[in-house]
Structure formats: C-alpha cells, structure tokens
Amino acid sequence: MGLGFIIGVFGVLILSHAAYSTIQYRGLLKIMEEEFSGPPMNVVLELLLGFVFCIWAALTVPGKFLSIHPDSEENRIVSLSANLDFMIFNHRAKAFPLEIDMKLKH
Amino acid sequence: MVSKTEETQLNRLENQVDNGGGGAWEYLCLVRKLKVRRSEKVLKHGLSILNDPKKRSALGPEEWTLYEQVAIAAMDCQCLDVAKDCIKVLQKKFPESKRVGRLEGMLLEAKGSWAEAEKAYSSLLEDNPLDQVIQKRRVAMAKAQGNISGAIECLNKYLEIFMADHDAWRELAEIYVSLQMYKQAAFCYEELILSQPTVPLYHLAYADVLYTLGGLENLQTAKKYYASTIDLTGGKNTRALLGICLCTSAIAQLSKGRNKEDKESPELQSLAATALEKDYKQRASDKLGLLTSALRSLKI
Numbered sequence: 001m002g003l004g005f006i007i008g009v010f011g012v013l014i015l016s017h018a019a020y021s022t023i024q025y026r027g028l029l030k031i032m033e034e035e036f037s038g039p040p041m042n043v044v045l046e047l048l049l050g051f052v053f054c055i056w057a058a059l060t061v062p063g064k065f066l067s068i069h070p071d072s073e074e075n076r077i078v079s080l081s082a083n084l085d086f087m088i089f090n091h092r093a094k095a096f097p098l099e100i101d102m103k104l105k106h
Numbered sequence: 107m108v109s110k111t112e113e114t115q116l117n118r119l120e121n122q123v124d125n126g127g128g129g130a131w132e133y134l135c136l137v138r139k140l141k142v143r144r145s146e147k148v149l150k151h152g153l154s155i156l157n158d159p160k161k162r163s164a165l166g167p168e169e170w171t172l173y174e175q176v177a178i179a180a181m182d183c184q185c186l187d188v189a190k191d192c193i194k195v196l197q198k199k200f201p202e203s204k205r206v207g208r209l210e211g212m213l214l215e216a217k218g219s220w221a222e223a224e225k226a227y228s229s230l231l232e233d234n235p236l237d238q239v240i241q242k243r244r245v246a247m248a249k250a251q252g253n254i255s256g257a258i259e260c261l262n263k264y265l266e267i268f269m270a271d272h273d274a275w276r277e278l279a280e281i282y283v284s285l286q287m288y289k290q291a292a293f294c295y296e297e298l299i300l301s302q303p304t305v306p307l308y309h310l311a312y313a314d315v316l317y318t319l320g321g322l323e324n325l326q327t328a329k330k331y332y333a334s335t336i337d338l339t340g341g342k343n344t345r346a347l348l349g350i351c352l353c354t355s356a357i358a359q360l361s362k363g364r365n366k367e368d369k370e371s372p373e374l375q376s377l378a379a380t381a382l383e384k385d386y387k388q389r390a391s392d393k394l395g396l397l398t399s400a401l402r403s404l405k406i
Binding site: 069070071072073074075076077078079080081082083084085086087088089090093094097098102103104105 | 107142145150156187216247250273338341
C-alpha cells in the first residue's frame with residue numbers, strides 16, 4: 001500500500017509538471033511567433049513516465065485481482081450449504097444424545 | 107455455497123480448533139457464513155466461549171449471535187437444557203423479539219411437541235403473515251412429522267409468493283427426488299438453474315434427474331448438462347465425468363437399432379474417460395483397476 005501509493009502521488013505530480021511545462025512552452029512559442037506542432041521531447045518522456053507510474057499505482061493500490069473463472073479455486077463451488085432453514089431435528093441425535101456435560105454457566 | 111478455498115479454510119480451522127490451537131471464534135464465524143451443519147462442534151466450542159466471561163465480553167454485540175447459533179446447535183444435538191438456557195438469556199435481552207420467538211418454536215419442535223410449536227408459529231405469523239423463516243419452519247415441521255404431502259403443499263404455496271427463494275426450490279426438489287417424482291424435481295432444478303446459472307451443482311443434479319428419468323431425449327439433455335457441469339468446474343467434478351460416460355453408453359444402447367442420424371461429438375466420451383483415468387491415477391491409484399474395468403464394460 002505505502003510504496004504504491006507514494007509512486008502514484010509521484011506519478012500525478014510528474015503528469016502535472018508535464019502539463020505545466022507544455023503550457024510554458026506554448027507561451028514561449030507565442031512570444032517567438034512560431035506554430036505549436038507538439039510538446040518537446042523531454043516533456044513527452046516525462047508524460048510517458050508519469051503515465052506508467054500512475055497505471056502501476058492504480059493496478060497495485062486498490063487490492064488484489066480476483067479470479068473471474070468459474071473453475072478457479074476461489075469460485076469453484078464444491079458443496080452447497082446445508083439448507084438450515086428447513087433443518088429438522090429427528091435424526092440419530094435423538095437416539096444417541098451427545099455425551100457432553102457442559103452447561104451454560106452464569 | 108462453499109467454494110474450494112473456503113472448504114480448505116474450513117477444514118484447516120476445524121483441525122486447528124479440535125487440536126486446541128485456538129481460533130474458535132473464527133471457526134464459528136466461518137461455519138455461520140458458509141451455513142454448514144457442524145452442530146456438535148459449534149456446541150462444544152461455542153459453549154466454551156460463552157462460559158468464559160472474558161472471551162464473551164470481548165465479542166461485543168456479536169455475543170447474541172453466538173447465543174443464537176449455540177442454541178440451534180444444541181437443539182440439533184438434543185441438548186435441550188443448553189438450548190433452553192441460551193434462549194432464556196436472549197429472551198431477557200430482547201423481550202418480544204420475533205427471532206427469539208422463532209427459537210422458542212424450534213425448541214418446542216426439538217422436544218417433539220408439535221401442537222404447541224404450531225401454535226407458537228401461527229401466533230407469530232398473525233403479527234407478520236409474510237415472515238419467510240417461520241413459513242419455512244412450518245414446512246420443516248410437516249416434513250419432520252412425516253407428512254410429506256403436507257410439506258409439499260405448504261412449500262408450493264410458499265413458492266407462489268416467494269418465487270425467488272432458491273433454498274426453498276432446492277428443498278422442494280430434494281423432497282420430490284426422495285419421493286421419486288422426477289418430473290416435478292426436474293422442474294424445480296430448471297428453476298434453480300435459471301436463477302443461479304453459474305452453480306455447477308444444480309446442473310449436475312438436473313442431469314442426474316434427467317438420466318434417472320431415461321428415454322433418448324432426456325439422456326441427450328442430461329449429457330449436455332453433465333457437459334456444462336464439466337465446463338463450470340473445469341473438469342474437476344468426478345460425478346459429471348462419469349455421467350458423460352454413462353449417458354453416452356445408454357444413448358448408444360437406445361439408438362442401436364435406429365439409423366444414427368446425429369452422431370454428436372464422439373470424442374466427448376473418450377475425453378471424459380481420459381480425464382477420469384488421470385484423476386484416479388493421481389488421487390486413488392489403487393482404485394484405477396476398478397475404473398478401467400467399469401469403463402471397459404460401458405464401451406460397447
């Protein structure tokens with residue numbers, strides 16, 4: 001959690017820095033009266049780096065991935081729950097009561 | 107529903123608790139969550155928590171849930187004194203609660219005084235005629251008294267109101283199977299598959315019922331449902347694999363005289379047989395001979 005979260009914050013900071021640099025670059029171009037064709041190379045690199053960091057954080061911070069396969073160990077249903085709402089009490093416990101002499105003490 | 111990981115977790119915890127390794131409360135929580143019937147163990151470990159004032163007060167409000175769980179487990183083990191004491195404590199804490207009233211009704215059931223239990227339930231139903239749990243208890247009571255047709259009638263009435271209750275559909279299906287009324291049971295399993303299409307065990311039970319009914323068409327459908335069970339379990343369900351083999355040989359026997367117009371997937375049976383052999387070799391290699399001879403007798 002800790003490391004991923006810090007890297008995510010770092011990634012967002014890098015992205016905003018890239019945005020700020022692009023705006024500054026455009027301002028510079030306006031003064032020099034040139035056309036804007038794309039951000040400079042180092043800003044593009046910064047963007048990609050920030051993007052990778054953000055993706056990595058988004059994939060690791062929220063938690064583990066759960067399997068969606070019906071036949072995976074977590075999802076494969078091996079037995080149904082006992083239908084406890086319809087439980088009935090006349091079974092062998094009536095003939096052979098349990099030999100525990102525990103009582104609720106209060 | 108109990109998935110594979112939950113089952114292993116439950117078995118591990120059960121072992122740990124039985125050998126005095128602690129974790130009794132986690133075990134009881136898991137038993138409650140998975141709705142499995144382990145009354146003897148719940149009674150033993152639940153009582154040991156309840157009798158220890160320190161452990162009991164550490165539970166906070168969960169304490170009352172534990173009282174209810176232990177009460178039901180005690181009734182299931184016919185330890186009626188314990189159940190009575192638990193219900194008394196709950197009664198003191200929650201006077202006029204419906205849930206405690208239901209427990210009292212169940213205690214009367216466990217004692218076998220059906221008339222009084224019926225009276226208790228009908229007075230509870232008067233206050234709230236749509237109480238699902240109490241209506242289900244009445245069905246169970248009819249079943250316990252041996253009045254199966256009464257239980258079916260009651261359950262059908264209940265299902266007309268609460269059609270989405272799959273536990274009730276399952277119960278009805280199981281009652282029908284126990285009476286060998288397979289057509290009706292098949293209908294119930296169809297409902298169950300419709301409401302929960304990803305549960306392989308319903309597909310399996312439906313296929314079993316269809317196979318038991320017999321007839322070429324039913325057998326073909328049964329084979330399809332065995333195949334869908336294999337699909338949903340990733341081929342780890344032995345019963346479904348065996349079902350495929352049995353269905354194929356039964357279909358072959360039935361359509362022997364006729365012209366085989368639809369020769370569908372001849373490799374399915376051999377694939378199932380290989381999967382079975384592999385599974386047996388891995389888990390029960392001493393029974394492999396039995397399996398191969400059984401499979402050989404099926405192949406005609």
